Amino acid sequence: MKFRHLIIIIFSLFYSTIYAQKATLSGYIKDSSNGEGLIGANVYVKELKVGNQSNTYGFYSLTLAPGEYTLVFSYTGYERVEKKIVFSNQGQQFSVELKPADSELAEVKVTAKAVDENVKSIEMSVNKIDIKTIKRIPALLGEVDLVRAIQLLPGVSTVGEGASGFNVRGGGVDQNLVLMDDAPVYNSSHLFGFFSVFNPDAVKDVKLFKGGIPAQYGGRVSSILDVKMKEGNTKKLEVNGGIGVIFSRLSIEAPLIKDKASFIVAARRSYIDILAKPFLTGNNANAQFNFYDLTAKVNYNINSKNTVFLSGYFGRDVFGTGFGFNWGNGTLSARWNHVFSNKLFLNATSFYSNYDYLLDSDLQNKRPNDSFRWTSNIVNLSFKPDFTYYITPDNTLTFGGQILSYEFKPGQAVASSIGEKREFGQANKRGLETSFYVGNELKISPQFSAQYGLRYSHYDYQSLDGEYYNRIAVPMSAQNPSGYVLQINKVNSDQVIASYGNFEPRLALNLTLNEASSFKASFNRLSQYVHLMSNTAASTPLDVWTSSTNNIKPQIADQVALGFFKNYGEGGNDYEASVEVYYKKMQNQIDYADRANLFLNPYFEKDLLFGDGRAYGLEVFVKKNVGKLTGWLSYTLARTERKIEGINNNEWYTSRYDRTHTLNLIGQYALNEKWSLGANFAYITGVPYSIPVQKYVYEGIAYPQTIPGTRGNIRVPDYHRLDVSATKKNKKGLFGKGTSEWVFSVYNLYNRKNPFSVYTRPNETNSAQTEAVQLSIIGSFVPAVTYNFSF
Numbered sequence: 001m002k003f004r005h006l007i008i009i010i011f012s013l014f015y016s017t018i019y020a021q022k023a024t025l026s027g028y029i030k031d032s033s034n035g036e037g038l039i040g041a042n043v044y045v046k047e048l049k050v051g052n053q054s055n056t057y058g059f060y061s062l063t064l065a066p067g068e069y070t071l072v073f074s075y076t077g078y079e080r081v082e083k084k085i086v087f088s089n090q091g092q093q094f095s096v097e098l099k100p101a102d103s104e105l106a107e108v109k110v111t112a113k114a115v116d117e118n119v120k121s122i123e124m125s126v127n128k129i130d131i132k133t134i135k136r137i138p139a140l141l142g143e144v145d146l147v148r149a150i151q152l153l154p155g156v157s158t159v160g161e162g163a164s165g166f167n168v169r170g171g172g173v174d175q176n177l178v179l180m181d182d183a184p185v186y187n188s189s190h191l192f193g194f195f196s197v198f199n200p201d202a203v204k205d206v207k208l209f210k211g212g213i214p215a216q217y218g219g220r221v222s223s224i225l226d227v228k229m230k231e232g233n234t235k236k237l238e239v240n241g242g243i244g245v246i247f248s249r250l251s252i253e254a255p256l257i258k259d260k261a262s263f264i265v266a267a268r269r270s271y272i273d274i275l276a277k278p279f280l281t282g283n284n285a286n287a288q289f290n291f292y293d294l295t296a297k298v299n300y301n302i303n304s305k306n307t308v309f310l311s312g313y314f315g316r317d318v319f320g321t322g323f324g325f326n327w328g329n330g331t332l333s334a335r336w337n338h339v340f341s342n343k344l345f346l347n348a349t350s351f352y353s354n355y356d357y358l359l360d361s362d363l364q365n366k367r368p369n370d371s372f373r374w375t376s377n378i379v380n381l382s383f384k385p386d387f388t389y390y391i392t393p394d395n396t397l398t399f400g401g402q403i404l405s406y407e408f409k410p411g412q413a414v415a416s417s418i419g420e421k422r423e424f425g426q427a428n429k430r431g432l433e434t435s436f437y438v439g440n441e442l443k444i445s446p447q448f449s450a451q452y453g454l455r456y457s458h459y460d461y462q463s464l465d466g467e468y469y470n471r472i473a474v475p476m477s478a479q480n481p482s483g484y485v486l487q488i489n490k491v492n493s494d495q496v497i498a499s500y501g502n503f504e505p506r507l508a509l510n511l512t513l514n515e516a517s518s519f520k521a522s523f524n525r526l527s528q529y530v531h532l533m534s535n536t537a538a539s540t541p542l543d544v545w546t547s548s549t550n551n552i553k554p555q556i557a558d559q560v561a562l563g564f565f566k567n568y569g570e571g572g573n574d575y576e577a578s579v580e581v582y583y584k585k586m587q588n589q590i591d592y593a594d595r596a597n598l599f600l601n602p603y604f605e606k607d608l609l610f611g612d613g614r615a616y617g618l619e620v621f622v623k624k625n626v627g628k629l630t631g632w633l634s635y636t637l638a639r640t641e642r643k644i645e646g647i648n649n650n651e652w653y654t655s656r657y658d659r660t661h662t663l664n665l666i667g668q669y670a671l672n673e674k675w676s677l678g679a680n681f682a683y684i685t686g687v688p689y690s691i692p693v694q695k696y697v698y699e700g701i702a703y704p705q706t707i708p709g710t711r712g713n714i715r716v717p718d719y720h721r722l723d724v725s726a727t728k729k730n731k732k733g734l735f736g737k738g739t740s741e742w743v744f745s746v747y748n749l750y751n752r753k754n755p756f757s758v759y760t761r762p763n764e765t766n767s768a769q770t771e772a773v774q775l776s777i778i779g780s781f782v783p784a785v786t787y788n789f790s791f
Contacts, residue, residue: 023091024342024390026061029054029073032097035234035259039205040117041075041098050393056205056228057307057337059345061390077101091342093304116567118576122441122451122510124520124563125211125580127153131203136668138678138723140194141246142745142784146206146227147188147196152664152680154580154619154634155210159657159687160719160756161777164189164540167657168210169584170615170640171222174532174545175555178225181297181311183331186355186378187541188225190291190317191270197315197329201240201251202266202295204230211561211582212508212522215439215453216386216398221526221557221586229311231299232262239738244786246270247291261300268293288324291317309335317541320360327357327541345388353380357541374413374425374600378530378545381405394443398453406431406530407464410544411600426602428464429547433457433529439506447512455504459529459554460496461547468497469605471551476646482593483646484606498550502527517566528555531590533598544598551605552590559584569626576623586613591644611644613655631667638662647711653688654712660685678725686719688712689758691772701767716755716774723747738791747782754778 029041037058044051045062047069054060066089073081078098085094127150134149147166150156155169165173165188178185180198188196205228209217217224232253241250251266269292293315301307316328333351340346356377386400412425439453469486476483491497508522531552534543548554563580567573589611592598596607617638624630640655647653663683670676691714725745733740748754753776763769 022063022065023087023089024061024063025085025087025092025094026059026339026342026390027093027095028058029060029075030058030095030097031078032099033233033235034238034253035097035255035262036204036231038075038078038098039228041073041078044072044074046070046072052390052393055345055388057347059337059339061343061345063343063390063392073098093342116515116572118573118578119516119518119565119567120449120510120512122449122508122520123212124508124510124522124565124578125155125209125561125582127208127210129153129206131200131206133668134203134206135200136676136678136725136727137666138680138725138745138747140747140778140784141244141782142725142743142786143195143242143244143246144200145196146198146200146203150206150208150225152634152666152682153208154621154636154662155582155617155638156208157636157657157659157662157684158193161193161754163756164193168208168223169559169582169617170613170638170655170657171557172532172657174530174534175220175222175528175557176225177217177220177223178227180227180313180331181229181309181333181351182335182349182384183313183333183351183353184219184380185313185329185331185353186545187327187329190293190315192317192540195291197293197313198227199249199251199266199268199293199295201242201249202229202264202297204228211524211559211580212451212520213506213524213526214398214451215437215455215504215506216400218435218437218455218457218504218526219404219433219528219530221528221555229295229297230264231309232264232297234259234262234301238790240788240790241734242786242788245784246272256298256300259301261298263298264296266295289319291315305339307337309333309337311335324358324360325541328355330354343390345390346385347388348383348385350383351380354378355545359542370418371416372413373415374411375409376411376542376544377409379407396441397439398441399438401436402434404433404435406433406547408545408547410533410546413600424602425600426544426546426604427467429549430462430464431529431547432460432462434459449510449512451506451508453506455506456501457504457527457529458501459499459548461498461549462493462496463491464493466490466493468550469603471606481595481646482607482609486603486606498548500527500529500548500554502554502556516568516572517564520563520565521561523558523560526557526559528557531555533604549605552608553588553610555589556587557584558586571626574624574626576621576625578619578621580619580621582615582617582619584613584615586615589613589642589644591642591647593646609644609646611642611647613640613642614652615640615655628670629667630669631665633666634662634664636662656688656712658688658712674729676727676729678727679723681722682720684719686716686755689714689716691758692760692770697768701762714758716758719754721747721752721754722749724749733791734789735791738789740787740789743786743788745784745786747784748778749781751781753780 029038039056041054043060052060052062066087068086071083073096075098079101135144137149139145151158151166157167178188207226209224234255237254239252247268247270249268253264255262270290273289295313297311299309312332314330318326331353336348338346359374361372382404384402389397408429410426415422435457437455441451443449467488467490471484472487474485504525506524510520512518529548531546532543561580561582565578568575591609593607598604620635623632640658641652642655643652666680668678690711728742730740755774756777757775758772760770760772763771
């Protein structure tokens with residue numbers, strides 16, 4: 001017998017001895033009140049002292065030897081369930097429903113997770129906020145808002161009130177991948193940034209990845225905001241809603257087939273224009289300024305191995321009188337969950353996403369011979385299979401891939417003047433991104449665990465208009481501050497003009513010191529093939545999304561983070577604390593030449609400048625989870641810089657997203673069974689701003705002039721604000737059914753006029769002099785009252 005045959009036989013005998021008698025226990029952990037799968041619920045085997053957590057759909061898997069075991073199912077805010085089972089070597093499916101705890105503790109818990117998850121989880125630079133907590137944070141005009149809530153977390157900020165989106169660890173708004181049921185949302189804001197597109201009555205789970213990003217995520221270089229929507233109550237009819245100062249909302253969920261199929265429909269509509277209509281006259285009589293959105297989802301549990309989901313979102317903002325402006329997102333996601341075996345789980349997702357806007361100077365068709373109309377959109381189609389293989393309770397393998405197509409129509413305009421039409425705009429583009437990944441989470445010992453993986457992404461760029469441009473360097477001048485001109489080349493629309501490929505390694509480590517403390521470390525590389533063209537500090541709905549091209553290289557970010565995590569208190573995690581430091585290096589960052597013209601400019605690529613970026617900082621997070629008083633404190637010390645060829649003499653300068661200090665303090669106090677109070681205080685260092693330091697005077701009028709080397713030469717004054725709220729629970733709900741509450745709130749309690757920007761202009765009394773002017777979006781306190789109901 002050959003030696004290698006002997007080795008194979010010995011290995012086979014060893015494998016069969018160790019594993020042949022083992023089988024897999026799996027099932028779903030759900031909420032008994034509505035049938036929703038519980039994300040991250042715990043299952044623990046008492047006798048073996050091993051356990052696992054449920055995935056996004058409530059599915060869990062454990063590999064055990066035959067025997068009699070006591071299973072403990074738990075989830076914070078729910079009653080613990082213990083079940084004794086006799087487990088055979090044939091494998092078994094065992095699902096359980098947990099009952100929400102009938103106690104005040106369930107109401108004030110900040111997060112729904114295991115007592116020691118903050119310490120023992122492999123995750124770092126990840127924040128989860130329970131939707132109950134979000135609903136208790138004092139908000140503008142009393143309306144709960146998910147995006148504004150995550151801005152209270154360490155490492156997250158915004159350039160100011162009224163700015164769309166958010167910034168994470170020095171990144172731009174476009175560097176965050178915002179997912180709604182796996183479909184990307186390109187503009188996450190309503191009302192120019194004051195509210196988000198997420199209806200809180202339809203949100204199930206919110207998770208923000210700032211670092212240590214697993215291999216299944218990609219496409220952006222700063223963060224992933226993963227929002228999962230409710231699936232609908234499979235037990236009974238449930239109605240939730242609210243009536244507020246600026247908009248009202250209503251959600252309805254109910255079973256289609258009890259315990260097997262259900263739906264949820266949630267809608268919102270603002271009514272500022274309706275309330276103002278009696279007071280509008282003349283050209284403003286037909287003014288429109290509102291937003292609305294509709295979220296819907298249906299699911300069907302075909303059998304124990306197959307579940308299908310279909311969800312969609314459509315939202316729009318409308319502003320205008322005779323001049324019209326509207327924008328909106330539309331998404332549609334179809335998902336299939338399939339259990340191949342007790343060890344192998346599949347989630348396959350297909351989605352469609354569309355973001356578009358319209359600018360029309362003549363909505364009422366009063367001037368057919370003199371008008372202007374501008375349209376733009378970006379469309380995605382995708383298929384994404386994700387597999388999870390539960391090798392053992394301590395070893396989980398994930399793998400999958402994605403095909404994602406982009407169609408960019410960045411701007412097409414038609415201008416009519418005296419009956420003559422002129423069409424102009426930017427070139428239409430197409431992109432195809434394909435990716436594959438594999439990741440493994442392994443508990444090497446009780447003290448040490450690792451999550452590692454590799455993602456490969458590939459991108460092809462095509463022109464849909466039969467031409468593309470090459471940048472050619474020329475001497476810089478006042479007329480051409482970028483130092484480039486473009487050469488036009490003809491090409492077939494199906495020809496690939498540029499291709500890029502990137503390997504993206506991921507690594508996260510956890511060294512558990514004891515039951516209450518651990519050290520964590522992570523590294524990830526991320527690539528981004530789409531870019532938002534905006535040369536203002538705050539993005540607007542009119543900003544243009546464009547593809548990586550032969551001139552615009554993909555953005556790449558490498559980030560390393562280290563953290564110490566500690567829990568305190570008699571309950572194990574009455575208090576949680578963490579300290580993280582991070583360093584992020586970014587390649588192919590985009591900035592703009594002075595006086596860059598992005599407005600429907602087909603040759604905008606010549607005004608782009610490229611270089612490197614870096615961001616580094618310290619984040620502190622302390623949270624109180626239990627008792628009448630709960631809340632958290634977050635503090636961030638950070639620096640974000642760019643080094644762009646042709647700007648500031650090619651030296652490092654502070655980015656427009658740089659915030660040196662960010663402090664947030666959030667508190668929620670349960671006064672009694674009827675009343676609860678909330679408050680949050682925010683302090684943020686002002687953002688860098690560019691202001692002209694020279695002027696020239698022509699015919700008695702001063703004109704500010706920017707000179708090289710002065711990018712980001714001042715900071716706007718610091719931002720600080722205090723919000724308060726009081727919530728009163730009523731004995732009866734709407735029409736005497738269910739429950740209801742009144743929420744009274746005051747935003748910006750002490751009337752702070754926080755600066756949004758600073759700009760220069762000719763002095764109003766002496767036009768030969770210039771003056772600096774501070775712009776505030778909200779310059780006073782804003783009281784509000786909201787009535788919420790549920791039955």
